[in-house]
Amino acid sequence: SQQGEEDPQALSIQEGENATMNCSYKTSINNLQWYRQNSGRGLVHLILIRSNEREKHSGRLRVTLDTSKKSSSLLITASRAADTASYFCATDEAYNFNKFYFGSGTKLNVKP
Amino acid sequence: NAGVTQTPKFQVLKTGQSMTLQCAQDMNHEYMSWYRQDPGMGLRLIHYSVGAGITDQGEVPNGYNVSRSTTEDFPLRLLSAAPSQTSVYFCASSGAAGELFFGEGSRLTVL
Numbered sequence: 001s002q003q004g005e006e007d008p009q010a011l012s013i014q015e016g017e018n019a020t021m022n023c024s025y026k027t028s029i030n031n032l033q034w035y036r037q038n039s040g041r042g043l044v045h046l047i048l049i050r051s052n053e054r055e056k057h058s059g060r061l062r063v064t065l066d067t068s069k070k071s072s073s074l075l076i077t078a079s080r081a082a083d084t085a086s087y088f089c090a091t092d093e094a095y096n097f098n099k100f101y102f103g104s105g106t107k108l109n110v111k112p
Numbered sequence: 113n114a115g116v117t118q119t120p121k122f123q124v125l126k127t128g129q130s131m132t133l134q135c136a137q138d139m140n141h142e143y144m145s146w147y148r149q150d151p152g153m154g155l156r157l158i159h160y161s162v163g164a165g166i167t168d169q170g171e172v173p174n175g176y177n178v179s180r181s182t183t184e185d186f187p188l189r190l191l192s193a194a195p196s197q198t199s200v201y202f203c204a205s206s207g208a209a210g211e212l213f214f215g216e217g218s219r220l221t222v223l
Contacts, residue, residue, distance in 0.1 A: 031210060042116075042202060042214035043155075088154060090212070098143065098162055099170065100212065102155040 004103035021106040023089030118215035135203030143206040144186040
């Protein structure tokens with residue numbers, strides 16, 4: 001299975017600190033995406049990075065992609081209590097961009 | 113702008129019963145998909161569709177049927193519910209940009 005693995009499974013930080021979570025996957029991809037899920041809600045898209053990109057920014061989010069290591073990281077800078085949520089990476093397959101595979105997520109708790 | 117709408121939000125079934133989870137999107141997306149989310153296992157793809165009349169299997173298709181007669185709707189059918197199908201089900205759609213838009217989920221319990 002292509003399913004990604006996030007690391008760590010849980011992360012607890014103070015407001016204002018940075019949060020870094022990692023994702024590893026198994027096979028070649030076209031793109032990798034990060035999603036946020038607030039408790040009991042649907043997932044919300046955060047950022048998409050294509051296989052030919054190495055780094056992407058969106059507001060307080062910074063995503064890197066290393067295709068040689070089949071890994072990605074999501075950095076949230078200056079975290080806020082409202083960032084408390086679960087974060088998931090999702091990958092497709094190089095030969096089937098219609099199939100998306102999600103990891104088991106990182107549960108982030110930002111303490112005020 | 114409703115986005116992706118799933119119904120029902122909650123459902124309790126007895127083993128062997130059948131039901132349909134409804135999913136509708138108003139964004140004119142060609143791609144739609146169904147996932148299940150179990151504790152500690154992330155989301156797993158059940159079935160997906162790249163357009164009306166076209167469906168394909170995901171990672172965990174057994175026990176589920178789908179059809180896509182219109183661009184807007186993508187129902188998921190459980191023909192004979194089993195306790196192993198107790199889960200939270202999410203429908204998602206995607207346009208050309210590739211990002212998935214999710215519904216709020218349907219929580220299914222099979223007794």
